[in-house]
Amino acid sequence: MIALLLRDLKLSVRAGGGALIGVLFFTTVVAVIPFGVGPDLNLLSRIGPAIVWIGALLSALLGLDRMFQTDREDGSLDLILMQEHPLALTVLVKCLAHWLGNGLPLVIASPLLGLFMNMDEVAIGATMLTLLVGTPALTFIGAVGAAVAVALPRGGLLVSILVLPLAIPVLIFGVSASYAAVQDPAPFMPPFLILVAITMFFAVLGPLGAALALRNAGD
Amino acid sequence: MKHNESPQMRLTVEALSARRGEDLIFKDVSFTLSAGESLILTGRNGSGKSTLLRAVAGLLRPESGRVTWESDGAEPGTRASEACHYLGHRNAMKAELSVRENLEFWQNFVGDFAGGRGMTVTGAADAVGLSGITHLPFGYLSAGQQRRMAFAKLLVAWRPVWILDEPTAALDVSAESVFTALIKDHLGHDGIVLAATHQPLGLENAQELKMTGFAGVMESMW
Numbered sequence: 464m465i466a467l468l469l470r471d472l473k474l475s476v477r478a479g480g481g482a483l484i485g486v487l488f489f490t491t492v493v494a495v496i497p498f499g500v501g502p503d504l505n506l507l508s509r510i511g512p513a514i515v516w517i518g519a520l521l522s523a524l525l526g527l528d529r530m531f532q533t534d535r536e537d538g539s540l541d542l543i544l545m546q547e548h549p550l551a552l553t554v555l556v557k558c559l560a561h562w563l564g565n566g567l568p569l570v571i572a573s574p575l576l577g578l579f580m581n582m583d584e585v586a587i588g589a590t591m592l593t594l595l596v597g598t599p600a601l602t603f604i605g606a607v608g609a610a611v612a613v614a615l616p617r618g619g620l621l622v623s624i625l626v627l628p629l630a631i632p633v634l635i636f637g638v639s640a641s642y643a644a645v646q647d648p649a650p651f652m653p654p655f656l657i658l659v660a661i662t663m664f665f666a667v668l669g670p671l672g673a674a675l676a677l678r679n680a681g682d
Numbered sequence: 683m684k685h686n687e688s689p690q691m692r693l694t695v696e697a698l699s700a701r702r703g704e705d706l707i708f709k710d711v712s713f714t715l716s717a718g719e720s721l722i723l724t725g726r727n728g729s730g731k732s733t734l735l736r737a738v739a740g741l742l743r744p745e746s747g748r749v750t751w752e753s754d755g756a757e758p759g760t761r762a763s764e765a766c767h768y769l770g771h772r773n774a775m776k777a778e779l780s781v782r783e784n785l786e787f788w789q790n791f792v793g794d795f796a797g798g799r800g801m802t803v804t805g806a807a808d809a810v811g812l813s814g815i816t817h818l819p820f821g822y823l824s825a826g827q828q829r830r831m832a833f834a835k836l837l838v839a840w841r842p843v844w845i846l847d848e849p850t851a852a853l854d855v856s857a858e859s860v861f862t863a864l865i866k867d868h869l870g871h872d873g874i875v876l877a878a879t880h881q882p883l884g885l886e887n888a889q890e891l892k893m894t895g896f897a898g899v900m901e902s903m904w
Contacts, residue, residue, distance in 0.1 A: 464791075465790075466786070466787050466790035466791045467787070467791055469787075470776070470779070470783070470787045470791075473778075473779060473783070474776060474778055474779070477778040477779070533776075536772075537772055537773065537774055537775065537776065537777075538770050538771070538772030538773060538774035539774045539775075539776070541739070541741050541768060541770060541772075541774065542768060542774050542788070542792070543791075544740070544741060544763075545739060545740060545741070545763040545764065545766065545768060546764065546791070546792060547760075547761070547764040679743075
């Protein structure tokens with residue numbers, strides 16, 4: 464299992480892995496907002512957490528379709544399905560590797576992008592924390608979509624559309640927790656804890672659903 | 683080949699049928715393979731050889747019938763696919779990783795099945811005649827070298843059953859003889875081989891199953 468984690472991490476940083484693509488896309492999306500919105504610093508800092516979260520969500524969707532497809536194309540998926548390891552556990556490990564390769568870089572890049580949006584330190588910290596907690600949920604939800612669309616030659620867009628409705632709650636609670644940290648009357652903990660709960664819920668349900676879909680995707 | 687103390691192991695396929703779309707590709711295929719036995723599937727393209735192999739490997743849900751595995755070391759309820767190595771048309775190796783990284787990954791991930799031990803990565807590369815190039819990315823190798831390295835994957839982790847789908851595609855004559863020797867060696871170590879092939883592999887005592895496609899099979903003995 465450790466071997467699978469290390470292999471997927473190596474693949475995500477080597478040529479064509481796509482770990483950097485996500486961060487570049489994230490940077491591009493957030494960096495063009497100030498140009499579009501104009502130099503109204505108050506407005507920028509007010510919409511900042513939402514923009515950073517939306518950028519992260521879109522970037523996270525970008526790399527999802529490759530999660531199982533590359534393994535299917537070269538035949539590795541057949542061998543993975545045949546082993547005695549529980550398939551849900553294998554999928555969980557693949558999700559972790561995918562998040563470390565694609566999700567964590569987004570979290571690390573988010574403070575810089577917070578500066579682009581004229582956010583103060585508390586808002587940047589809160590956005591980074593909510594992204595750290597919330598992006599794994601996007602990966603787990605995305606694993607189900609990626610597993611369903613694994614046999615389709617151009618499943619990328621389909622995966623995004625399948626996954627987006629389920630990812631909306633993550634966005635809502637992530638953004639509201641980030642705002643709660645800077646706007647006084649709103650409490651931070653309730654939306655943050657719901658975000659944690661969503662991530663833990665999908666950490667169980669996502670791999671199970673994806674394993675079921677992969678078992679039935681056999682051609 | 684006669685084995686006096688060969689371990690008790692048996693791959694049993696009972697009344698297996700599989701469907702592709704509307705048509706039954708084959709129907710009620712049954713056979714039993716014990717330690718040291720091999721079965722060669724022959725037949726035209728599209729006659730269902732690959733489908734049968736995928737069904738035995740557990741990668742395709744059969745329409746009816748079942749595949750079971752019994753052996754001394756295995757817990758009851760072991761799925762047959764866990765005792766099998768499957769070498770399909772695709773090599774299951776990553777072009778971005780070096781050959782050594784690929785083989786080490788499969789060695790660790792697949793692990794040895796009860797009752798045997800795999801070779802080291804260097805030993806396996808040596809056995810397929812390509813010991814000097816394990817540091818190269820897999821994508822740099824030629825098609826024949828890639829096939830040889832995919833075969834080396836079978837050697838790094840022990841599995842009693844080898845399921846081989848056209849193992850000698852894209853290979854030159856010397857590689858074919860290397861593969862034949864490795865397959866014979868596996869049978870000599872009480873392994874079981876189930877292969878679909880056009881080239882004769884030169885195995886003694888191999889059973890042959892001639893697939894005719896669309897629900898027809900004929901069985902014969904060499």
